[in-house]
Amino acid sequence: MSARASSEPVSAGRGTKDAIRDEAIRLFAEKGFEQTSLREVADAVGITKASLYYHYASKLDLLLAVVEPMFDDLAAVVAEAERLPWTPESIRRVLGHQLAALMRHRRTGELLVRDTVAIVNAVGDRYPGKMEFHRRMCGWLAGPDPTDVRILRATAAVEVIGTVLWTRPLLPAADDGMIETVLLQSALGVLEGNS
Known part of the structure; x- marks a missing residue:
């Protein structure tokens, strides 16, 4: 798990789906879409990759x-x-x-x-x-x-x-x-x- 994910867990007032989207925007903008893995997005949010797939079925959906x-x-x-x-x-x-x-x-x-x-x-x-x-x-x-x-x-x-x-x-x-x-x-x- 990344330092960011461990220091900024998903809060109760902010939905997991929104948190995934926000971290995807950040990582895609910083690293590029093709260079960012869904594992990195999940780690940044502090969830499992399986949880990410529950909200977004694919990288394209995200x-x-x-x-x-x-x-x-x-x-x-x-x-x-x-x-x-x-x-x-x-x-x-x-x-x-x-x-x-x-x-x-x-x-x-x-x-x-x-x-x-x-x-x-x-x-x-x-x-x-x-x-x-x-x-x-x-x-x-x-x-x-x-x-x-x-x-x-x-x-x-x-x-x-x-x-x-x-x-x-x-x-x-x-x-x-x-x-x-x-x-x-x-x-x-x-x-x-x-x-």
């Missing part, structure tokens, strides 16, 4: 439990955007919600950035539409009857917001408020440009 909340939150932001009129206020609101969703899932985002190929190979066939939200977001941000320039600016703005996924390793002590302010202002600046 990965899906890790990435689906992020995908669901981002899909909800796109759905919200598509119900709003395309105005400067709506654009700011939608980019702010996109940024907030990514802030909530930074550890998962680190995993996706680190192991993109492994993750896409593992979940892409099951959820081909999950990746579609990025294209839809860029399309909405580009506005009605977009020019090539607007499409490129919209795509770049989404990428600027995605920079939040790099902030933990890049700036571990940075204030969340500062990160949100800088990235939102930067994305809006890229989107507005001078043309």
